[in-house]
Amino acid sequence: MSDPRPESPRAIVDRRALTARIGELVARDGAQDARPAIVSSLKDALAAGQAELAQRLEANPGAGHAIANDNAYLIDQLLRIVHDHVAHDLYPGEREADDRFTIMAVGGYGRAEMAPHSDVDIAFIVPTAECEWCAKAIEAILYFLWDLGLTVGQSIRTPGETVALAAEDLTIRTALLEARFVWGERALYEETRRRFWAEVVHGTEKDYVAEKLAERNARHERMGDSRYVVEPNVKEGKGGLRDLQTLYWIGKYIHRVRHGADLVESGLFRPSEYRQFRRAENFFWAVRSHLHTITRRNEDRLTFDVQREVAARMHFADRPGKSAVERFMQYYFLQAKRVGALTGTFLAQLDEQFNEPPRRGLLANFRARKRILHGFVIYGGKIDAPTDDWFRQDPHRLLEIFQLALDQNLEVHPAAMRRAARDAALARDLRDDPKANATFLDILTHREGPETALRWMNEAGVFGRFVPDFGKVNAQMQFDMYHHYTVDEHTIRAIGLLAKIERGELRRDHPRASDLIHELKHRRALYVAVLLHDIAKGRGGDHSELGAEIAEELCPRFGLDEEETELVAWLVREHLLMSRTAFKRDLADPRTVEQFVGEVLSLERLRLLTILTMVDIRAVGPGTWNDWKRQLIGSLYDLSEQRMRLGHQRQGRRQSVARQKSRVGELLGPQHPLVEYPGETLPDSYWIAEPADVIADNLRALAASDLGAIAISCRPDPERGATLATVIAPDNPGLFYRIAGGINVSGGNIIDARIHTTDKGVALDNFLIQDPNEQPMDEPEQLERLRENIEDALSPEGDPLEPQLARKPQTQWRAEAFDVRPRVLFDNSASKRFTVVEVVARDRPALLYRLGRALFRAKLVVHSAHVATYGERAADVFYVTDPDGAKVKDKARLKDIQKALLTASKPKELEAA
Template sequence: MLSSILAKAVPGKPAPTPAPRRRGAGSGLADRAALFDSARLAGDIARLAERQDLSQTELRNGVLARLRDALANGREEVERRFMAQKPGERIGEKTVRSLAFVMDELIRVLADFTTERVFPAGNPTLGEQIAVVAVGGYGRGELAPFSDVDLLFLLPYKQTPRGEQVVEYLLYMLWDLGLKVGHSTRSIDECLRQARGDVTIRTAMLESRPIWGSEALYDELEQRFEAEVVQGTALDFVEAKLTERSTRHDKMGGSRYVLEPNIKEGKGGLRDLHTLFWIAKYVYGADSIDQLVRDGVMTSAEKRSFVKSQDFLWTLRCHLHYLTGRAEERITFDVQTEMARRLGYTDHAGTIAVERFMKHYFVIAKEVGNLTRIVCAAIEAKIQRRPRLRLPAMPFRKRNYDGFVLDGERLSVPRPDIFATDPVNFIRLFHSAQAHDLDVHPDALLLIAQNLRRVDASLRADAEANRLFLEILSSPKGPERALRLMNEAGVLGRFVPDFGRVVAQMQFDMYHVYTTDEHTIRAMGILHQIEAGQLAEIAPVASEIVHKVLSRRALFVGLFLHDIAKGRGGNHSTLGEKVAMRLGPRFGLSDEETETVAWLVRNHLWFTAFAFKRDIGDPKTIQDFCEIIKSPERLRLLLVLTVADVRATNPAIWNNWKAALLRDLYYRADEVLSGEVSQAALASGQQNNARAEAAKSALRAALTDWEPPAIDAHLALGPTAYWLGFDADSHARHARLMREAALMEAPLLIDTRIDAHRGVTEVTICTPDHPGLFSRLAGAMAVGGASIVDARIFTMANGMALDVFWVQDATDGPFDQPTKLAKLSAAIHKAMSGELRPKQELLKRVASVPSRTRVFKVPPRVLIDNKASATHTVIELNGRDRPGLLYDVTRALTQLSLQISSAKISTYGEMAIDVFYVKDVFGLKVEHAQKLAGIRDSLLRALAEPGSAQSMEKRRKPTARAAE
């Protein structure tokens, strides 16, 4: 495809003769006069200028008003046409070219008026000549609805007084029209000098286009630019643009599969297409995609892909600008639903419209990636710098790599029929690249793209192909890079069609930040990092036990398949189990391995469900968890898989607190599954009684400065759950805090301790117990800016409440700033004294602070479980997260006369999942059907959005006096 490029790009070779640049942006547009009737506008302005009764200020204002009306009418007509056209009519391209045409015509009319009426010159000298040149994207003849207008005021020599007046008048008029104008005023020599030293300026000039003024002046610039800047610098330009592209991708998150993508600067966005065209244009002097096809830079199929992708992205960008009313480039969650509606997407086959829209976007972004990678990398490979001293090729350079060859440090194909004669080579290529730590050459990727249809049922059934693929998945070198290459090339989705169904699939929520395929591939990379010991500090238990796993291949395959059935309209865990049972034998797994993989897929969510939602200190939690897990090997497998899964879901959600919860659950379950603690002892409470006595003995030994009677009195205060819930150091701190409260007769004492290991701040509160205490404290902490992630509530035998909260700040880190801690303490004191009304303060916060979660609809849900604990009723609440939600639900629990013993507070993006262990006023489970129904109704009203019908119903119902 690019065989001739080397001759054209090597320094010293004559530069290709450039094709004439486009002189206008309106070619091909229908009814241009309806967009902007420049002749009529110019006539109106001429008649206005001829009036003798107008002052210069009145004339200027009159001209400005007419320009403003013409601009507004043109923009409205462009938007009307845009909204009226149907997808597939290249509406994006037509729109940006129409807007550029409107701007061209406006600038021409304004420039004519300025030079003929405001600063007339009968016979301007050569030095007074000027040209107005469009540069950058506007120079391409493309202008988004709210984009900047980039102009170059081109001079032959230095600035003249009249030229300065003309430029200043033009700019002030454009600014007064409300336009954002990026501008520069330079002579030809200045343009060339700056272009040589700055690649950004060089790129802008590469796409320049004259709008008004001296054609001869612009032609001189164009000819000298080609001769003095472009010629002989293709190597430098290509390297600079590819480096710039990599830097931009890193800045935008390094992946095209982020769920709030930047469609201009992000990976797979418009800028990638621009980069491709800049490079090809710089090397070939081409001014159109058709010319690149004629010159062999692109195939006809690649041209169609380019045009289709560019128009789709331009259409999205125009919708985004019109929808937000500004130059917005990110498809954020709050606009995705409306964008999907405007583009005509509907719910279908278990997938909502917005997810279908975003999947289409990611498919296009992937096509852009394929196109830019193949073309740009091929150009880079063809014109890469040669070393000053060329040594003879060494023998090892000709080494055969499983039938493939090395080309410029990248693995390539020795002949064009390699995939046709043996389709197993589709898999063998990536297997060999992984084994030898090599990248795949663009020529090989291009040949794959041309032969993808050969990845068919017969290849999927081939034993050797599946053996190689299984080795890729479980390679000690790590599968992430190979899988990503296979996915980008389109091989992975065709070889494993079930995986192809989740390619570019997104979930419309704030918890998952990658598409399903990207999440899976990242998880595979994290699993390799765990195994290699690279995450020993972040996930020490997983990094240790992964080497004790006996079913290593099952672990890697299980992780690869854990989300394989997402988007099918059912429980993806149970649906995925069936996929795993089918694919395991095909991949070459034994029956035992296949069953293990299927078990992992079916149960891969249980570890987080128990660790994040259940009270690990409750024996029933451990008992239920062990009933699911059943063996130490599966416990190890599931923990390692869970760590990789959670860390790959969203980089922001993994923290020390979640790591500690997983670690604690693992150790408690391992004691039972390994036989250290029997199921019978766990169920009967014998183990807990022994642990409680051991905790009391440890505290007695720690309180060396206390008299024995005082120790005995303190040990009699706490219930068994209290002694099981903390370590010896915590028990000692609590004892001293409670003693201090008794001696001082203080109504409230607060102790804070930063737990850096767990990434939380522990807040312990000692105060007389009373109904609604938890609700008040939760409200005060919300006002103080602290987010509760866990809580244990104890009423001691002397009537004092010892409530322990684990809190984090907005970044999911410890709440550790002294000023913040002081503010939190003050809020708690005010709430307890009645000075602070949490409800009112939180309502103010909701009204004043915009929340990105408001765009998501999370149906309120209340689950009441009397089997999850032997002693408590467990209530799980699901709803959209918002400031004050925890306060609202705990207030409702108080009004229901329920005692909260512990709480597990979790947030998954926009969704809050709060779990409470409660008892009734008699200290018993709540089991009466009517009472349970009342609890459910009250909590659903508490979960309802403020201002919703359900919330209004809540206000109308008589309730007990709120605990404020």
């Protein structure tokens, strides 16, 4: 017999040859004694088949459908071999005439689509529950499958039980919808299928659709409710495989379609749309197969640590300004976006079919009442185009439909979205049309919420055609752990947040911005700045500078005057200035505010930049904006506003301190004298740097402490999303890094540190801490361990932390997927008293401890530390002096410090110490 051709099914598994091999083993040793050798042969066949499929995937990395089908074929053949061995070799003599069962593939396996490590979902259909031979044979089959290392989802039921359960359970009903005969008694399979369609499906079509769409919505909510999350779930995420499968299930349930192509015949898709369906499905299956192959498990989340490898396997390459992984993820999100559009089209057609009037009777000609608005048809709360060529007749209507939808609080009908997507290229001709630009600006700045309309425009492809610079960031992923969404989704969310702030809907979260936005003179400029602040991402170079150049070109086109254009360009260029200053500089240092005000120059710019900064940070992703950041941004705003209004730094600081003391006194109530004692021992910089509630806690602790002893308190702070650890101790060199080490030994990560010293030589340090999952440490045992480890770290026995941290097991740190080149920067102009040292490095556990220890060994005194993390990247800033209180200016000394800090920021530094 000649060898099978490489692409033939027998190259995956040769059932005849494997069956013959098992027969030989049984003939030689007997069925029972041959079992270990049979399992070994089956394992070898499975491994060889998987290796063959892995080679095929490597040779043709985009062959998603083929690999999914071939994986199912491999399992089919093994199941058939095992079934025949059990039935004919293990228990042949015990079988009665009616002892029979069928093996039915269900779920994804039923569709004959499997990724390399997918679960094997099978249903064993037996004639009666009392069939002892069936039970014994099925148990033997399952043991063989488990011995092969397969994860099996199984059920054993009669046809009647199967049908009864399917009628009650949506999951079972959907699994049976995909049922496929694999092996055994076909008559049982046919009976089950016939009864399923007759007794379960018939008459329940509308209920099934409603339940399935509700299930889909709940799944979307669970997975983040966006198809643009940067670590998407290929199977369950919005716009992924499960959404495509849901469309197929619905089509099959209603129209009994046997294949995806039948969705065209049933009127739910056009041929071109079905081709898009298949293209997206093929791509997702390929990605999922690569994921399983790389991770060697049933893994469907496309996490940062595997994205780069999947991109390489699928032959994506770097391009100027955009890495291979960013190009791959952009293509991924474009496919997810296409799935969203197809879903809208599919459901619109389904709605039309469900709502067709009866062909006979009194309601034969009844339809919902329609009205006409500017030529558009409005009915059922939706706006639609009256004819197929409506947008071609007048391309301006591509924008007008979204404007009217906003004005009238309507949805855009999916049929109109389908036509708009088809004709979106016509929007290119509108770019220099003043009327079209006025319409777009009206949509962007609409007071009733532009987010939905802009998202519709983006889904239809009109947005990117009309504003080509925005089209370039469509589905543009930023390969980092900081940004949760693609650039276009982040931008649209930021615009939506801005509109909600203006309507007063986010006053509780953003009270300051909710007031400031109504004091603006240039409201339109703010909306345009939010639109353009990240417009140049992915082009290489400084996206802020490049974005400002784009703003200078686009603003006049949109109809903004010269003053507005200049303002938008400045906001885009400096949109990171406020967060950079608030999070990475000491606000208690007068020079910080002085330099910031020197950049901003006017109160109008300050208000605009403050609001832009807030929505930009919050739109990054869930949990990114918190009370700590609110306090820092708010403090910088207050200090800057006072400086501009009063024109004198010292007077502004006195007023800030006085106001803070008043707030703290109110919080302390009967204990308000603590503001003067021990509060009088604390410098003005403390009152400016710390929030009022933290100061109140600190003053109580100071009053209760023995000034020569150590006092440590740890409490969860849910509003700030962290745990606040306060340490009061006699000030001495190395105190800061020892505390940081104690926190790290406890499994905590420091997100902010504030270091203060009273005029009596007592250190008062506040640390905000999170666990490795970016949550507060709030269990009593955690808090006690944290307190004890800090206390141990400050013990006089020396420095026991290095060996403890070296021995501490390191969990897989997600940041390891990124290449962040460490940098050390010195700035002697940012402060009148201190040298500012900024270390940018890949974030990792104990980084702050290592850097603090390096500064201590370099004989530097740390006066304040500011920790800013941006996903995988940490920017730790220290205000330091020499022991005599002088700045560090000697070039040779600075070079030595730089070398020590670079060494400390490297992963293996701790073990080598």
